[in-house]
Amino acid sequence: MIVSAxxxxxxxxxxxxxxxxxDILPDLKAACAAAISHLLAATPDVxxxxxxxxxxxxxxxxxxxxxxxxxxxxxARGKPGLPLALGIGALLLDEAGYAGPRILQAVDxxxxxxxxxxxxxxxxxxxxxxxxxxxxxxxxxRGPAAPGYLDERAIPFDDAVRQAVRDGDMxxxxxxxxxxxxxxMATGRAAWQVLAGAFAGARPTTEISYAADPFxxxxxxxxxx
Amino acid sequence: MLMGDVEPRPLRLGKKQxxxxxxxxxAIVNRTPDSFYRPGDTWDTGAALERVHAxxxxxxxxxxxxxxxAKPGPEVTVAEEIRRVVPFVAAVRAAYPDLVxxxxxxxxxxxxxxxxxxxxLLNDTWSGWDPxxxxxxxxxxxxxxxxxxxxxxxxTRPFRPxxxxxxxxxxxxxxGLAERAVxxxxxPARIVIDPAHDFGKNTWxxxxxxxxxxxxxxxxxxxxxxxxxxxxxxxxxxxxVEDRLAGTLAVTAVGAWLGARIFRxxxxxxxxxxxxxxxxxxxxxxxxxxVRGLA
Numbered sequence: 001m002i003v004s005a006x007x008x009x010x011x012x013x014x015x016x017x018x019x020x021x022x023d024i025l026p027d028l029k030a031a032c033a034a035a036i037s038h039l040l041a042a043t044p045d046v047x048x049x050x051x052x053x054x055x056x057x058x059x060x061x062x063x064x065x066x067x068x069x070x071x072x073x074x075x076a077r078g079k080p081g082l083p084l085a086l087g088i089g090a091l092l093l094d095e096a097g098y099a100g101p102r103i104l105q106a107v108d109x110x111x112x113x114x115x116x117x118x119x120x121x122x123x124x125x126x127x128x129x130x131x132x133x134x135x136x137x138x139x140x141x142r143g144p145a146a147p148g149y150l151d152e153r154a155i156p157f158d159d160a161v162r163q164a165v166r167d168g169d170m171x172x173x174x175x176x177x178x179x180x181x182x183x184x185m186a187t188g189r190a191a192w193q194v195l196a197g198a199f200a201g202a203r204p205t206t207e208i209s210y211a212a213d214p215f216x217x218x219x220x221x222x223x224x225x
Numbered sequence: 226m227l228m229g230d231v232e233p234r235p236l237r238l239g240k241k242q243x244x245x246x247x248x249x250x251x252a253i254v255n256r257t258p259d260s261f262y263r264p265g266d267t268w269d270t271g272a273a274l275e276r277v278h279a280x281x282x283x284x285x286x287x288x289x290x291x292x293x294x295a296k297p298g299p300e301v302t303v304a305e306e307i308r309r310v311v312p313f314v315a316a317v318r319a320a321y322p323d324l325v326x327x328x329x330x331x332x333x334x335x336x337x338x339x340x341x342x343x344x345x346l347l348n349d350t351w352s353g354w355d356p357x358x359x360x361x362x363x364x365x366x367x368x369x370x371x372x373x374x375x376x377x378x379x380x381t382r383p384f385r386p387x388x389x390x391x392x393x394x395x396x397x398x399x400x401g402l403a404e405r406a407v408x409x410x411x412x413p414a415r416i417v418i419d420p421a422h423d424f425g426k427n428t429w430x431x432x433x434x435x436x437x438x439x440x441x442x443x444x445x446x447x448x449x450x451x452x453x454x455x456x457x458x459x460x461x462x463x464x465x466v467e468d469r470l471a472g473t474l475a476v477t478a479v480g481a482w483l484g485a486r487i488f489r490x491x492x493x494x495x496x497x498x499x500x501x502x503x504x505x506x507x508x509x510x511x512x513x514x515x516v517r518g519l520a
Contacts, residue, residue: 013519022514070519073508147520215520 002124002198004042005132006035007165008092009219010051010085010187012070031210031221036096036133038223044131046101047093048123050194051085051135052187053106056119059083061102064090085135085191092133107190110182113174116190120197134195136188138218139181146216148185157184158218161192162211165222168204170196186218199224231445236486237414238287238325238368239345245447246509248481248500251287251327251489252280253453256309257301260294262454262466262491270313277317281324284497289348289489290314290339291329295424297380306335311342318343327370331379333357340365348489350421350451351379353402359409368415370449371402375425383425391430392437395420396444403446417487419449422476423456431457435476442484450480451489453496474499482507 013024014032039047059079065087066078078087086104093102103126107119124130138158141151157180164172173196181189210221233245243249254276258265267273277288292309293301301309314326328339331351336358340347346368349358353371362369373395375386388394399418407413420441422431434441435452442448452458458472459465470492477488477496481503490496504510 011520013516018515018519020512020515021510024514024516071515147518215516217520 001128001130002132003044003129004039005134005195005198005204005224006039007134007220007222008032008035008089009137009221010088010135011137011217011219012084014088015065015067015091017067017074018070025214028210028219028221032092033096034209035221035223036092039131039133040096040098042131043129045127045129046103047098047131047133048103048105048126049086049089049133049135050105050107050123050191051083051089052109052190053083053086054109055106056108056111057106059086059104059106061104063104085187089133089135107194109187109190110178111190113178113193116193117174117197120194121200123194124198124200132195132198134191136191138186138188138220140185140217142213142216142218151184153180154184157186162208162220165206165220166208168206168224170199170201170203234445234447235414236447237412240323241325245486248504249286249487250284250493250496250500251289251487252285252493253489253491254288254290256290256292256313257294259298261296273313274316280493281321283494285493287325287327287346287487288317289327289329292335295350295380297382303332303334306330306332307338310335311338314339314344315342331355331358333361336361340367346370350424352398353405354379359406359411362406363410366412368417369406369411370417370419371399371406372419372421372424373398374421377425383427386425386427386430388430391426391433392440395434396441400444416446417449418446419451422452428457428460432461435479438480438485439483447487448485449487449489450477450485452476453489453491470495478503
């Protein structure tokens with residue numbers, strides 16, 4: 001069963017090697033680090049990282065993000081093709097010093113909700129004490145300067161996600177519309193629905209530690225118990 | 226004299242050591258009333274100190290203080306050169322204990338006095354005209370710039386200079402001077418070579434030296450590029466001295482790409498930016514901040 005869970009966003013800029021000499025969004029990094037600490041504090045047997053990918057597939061736990069795909073001069077030591085969300089999740093676990101068992105679970109970014117929920121239930125059953133890190137982002141269309149430009153549905157969508165997380169309302173997460181999420185370039189939808197499946201109808205206690213869109217993409221960091 | 230490509234040599238100036246991939250800005254501070262660019266601008270001591278503060282704030286790694294213009298003109302005696310430069314260098318040293326200070330001089334008497342006042346490098350633009358300059362560098366622990374001026378004597382202009390191969394001539398001369406400096410006891414890690422654009426050369430020669438600067442950097446000795454607002458830039462672009470910044474920065478960028486390590490400059494901030502841009506393109510310096518496409 002799930003003993004702890006966390007939501008983190010997946011911008012590449014969380015990898016410090018990619019952002020040059022500046023320390024970008026230290027408050028977001030601190031919130032992510034605290035969220036991982038929350039996972040570790042529950043002394044899980046295994047931590048599963050769930051994030052969107054091209055297919056639903058399990059990656060090797062030793063795989064890491066290929067930073068050279070983003071910055072060609074970066075050392076090419078990661079796994080080409082590893083989905084960004086899994087790479088960021090793995091990075092956050094590494095930065096926390098976590099060396100225990102992990103599952104890197106990609107979920108098809110366009111997977112129907114039912115498939116996501118089922119995947120979540122299966123992950124929760126992997127070990128007596130499971131932790132789940134759901135990695136993904138809200139909409140990318142929150143304003144004219146946002147990477148995806150403005151879509152007026154973006155802010156209500158992100159508000160709904162935040163409300164659901166704040167209330168521990170897993171059913172509300174399960175209600176998120178995959179088509180709308182795709183339109184809004186919200187990469188977190190599938191992972192959040194995996195999370196909803198993992199809690200299997202329970203209403204976890206939650207805490208949101210970061211919710212902002214400093215570059216036009218909605219980032220949400222939260223812990224769930 | 227030409228050798229195959231060798232590893233870049235370490236560079237030590239003053240108390241600092243600079244790795245090969247670090248490109249240094251050498252800010253010009255003239256203690257003269259009659260230098261070619263903005264004559265008399267820093268003739269007043271207060272104005273000169275202000276220039277120093279500004280240059281440091283804009284990213285200068287080295288100051289180059291000179292008391293005698295390169296061009297012909299009224300005689301500047303040894304005593305007058307010392308009067309212009311030495312108290313000023315002492316004041317800069319007091320204000321900036323760790324800043325690398327270079328003295329642009331070719332005579333050993335001012336050189337000795339300025340080293341005693343705290344200078345770290347002797348920028349001998351006139352190519353060893355006074356052989357005792359190397360002795361002063363050795364005695365004081367200062368560095369030495371070994372330059373090329375063809376057949377010129379100090380403060381004269383080129384008159385129909387010819388070279389069979391100007392880069393070969395430059396290389397022979399500067400490596401010969403570097404070897405002589407080492408024999409005189411100058412720390413090899415404090416020796417810099419300078420092709421000296423415009424000095425004893427026409428514009429075609431200076432363009433050739435720029436194009437082939439990689440041959441000089443391949444010797445391993447740190448190369449000083451001194452091109453700021455010079456006549457070869459002006460002739461190339463048909464631009465008066467006030468309008469030579471863009472041309473200077475183009476020379477700077479090409480020189481940096483080809484491995485030059487010190488850039489003598491009037492325009493510190495613009496030069497620093499051009500060098501940082503080249504460093505980032507080469508992969509020696511990450512961008513100040515990269516967020517585009519990564520959010």
